[in-house]
Amino acid sequence: MPQREALSPLLPVAITTGEPAGIGPELTLMLAERGELPPHSVAVGDITLLAERAELLGLKVELAACQPGEPLPEGPSVLPVWPVALDTPSQPGVLNAANAAYVLATLAAAVHACQNGHAAAMTTAPLHKGVIIDGGYPTFTGHTEWLRDACGAEEVVMMLATDSALHAQVSGWQGPADLRVALLTTHLPLRAVADAVTPTRLVRISRILAADLTRQFGIAKPRIAVCGLNPHAGEDGHLGREELDIISPTLEALRAQGLDVRGPYPADTLFTPRHLAEVDAVLAMYHDQGLAVLKYAGFGNAANMTLGLPLVRTSVDHGTALDLAGTGKASPASLAVAIRLARHLADQRAATCTTSHL
């Protein structure tokens, strides 16, 4: 039996603390002070920054530096930290491109730990895409794409979900609707979206989504509703031809291969209770088509995850909120959901690996 998988529940979830000028550091500290981090959680970031932010906000957290592979320090209000040093001091709300490499170094440390059996999963606090680009990484577009490349994956899928849709066991979200929304395209200018709606991308994304809804969420035959790109799903070609020329024939081919992919549906009415009740996930064509609805339904109680990776990665449903950084007013609820989800998915993955070796 493989020791590493069998022991995964004891391995930590590595929480990258994100943009140092944003709310990520203080949200992590808030959860630690309240005792709301699951056992075996470790922050990845600059320990002086965390200490300064804790002092600023009067958060009573004992920061305990340790290294991947070492036992995690334990105790009430103890936050274990895998230290990664800032390149330059950071003030809340004030971006500095000199720290772009630092943010990416925290991600690299977490990925490395997952790959080397020192972490069970990673949860990412928000980073600021623009300042990373300004800091000398012109092709950077987000965690999702960076993780795809770091892990050598051909394709990955961004999916956000409201809490109970993540998994009934994870917590008790009682919001208006359960919603899982995956994206065909992620961080693209709107002008480039239509060109990115291709049969190849639709096939790859649909397959990953269906496979991970089964593998990670236990849905034997996932039902996926696919949005159209254009108003009224193109109005029979009068308002755009992507539905007729690309989406419909590709979905037809996927259905012939056994995938339950429905649509394309007009996106404005797909996100209504009667339609949502009939499917397990919605595949939106672009970022704001899907995420505006998801955030209306459950902002602060939803999480983001990357499907198709060889490791478990979850994240918050919000960004760096520079306007709130250093005030203590930002809610840590989504970070808590994301960490619990990472723990749950990692434990489940470990149990599956262990059982499959029996």
Ligand SMILES: NC(=O)C1=CN([C@@H]2O[C@H](COP(=O)(O)OP(=O)(O)OC[C@H]3O[C@@H](n4cnc5c(N)ncnc54)[C@H](O)[C@@H]3O)[C@@H](O)[C@H]2O)C=CC1
């Ligand atoms: N997972 C990640 O790393 C993500 C990063 N971002 C990045 O964050 C930066 C800022 O993005 P924006 O579009 O301004 O979105 P944002 O989520 O940072 O802020 C939008 C609004 O929501 C509020 N808000 C955000 N988080 C909150 C929280 N936890 N509690 C209470 N209120 C909260 C903010 O104060 C602001 O009014 C961008 O660079 C964006 O790319 C955005 C989404 C996810």
Ligand SMILES: NCC(=O)COP(=O)(O)O
């Ligand atoms: N709106 C979601 C988002 O921007 C998250 O991006 P990523 O950094 O997780 O790829």
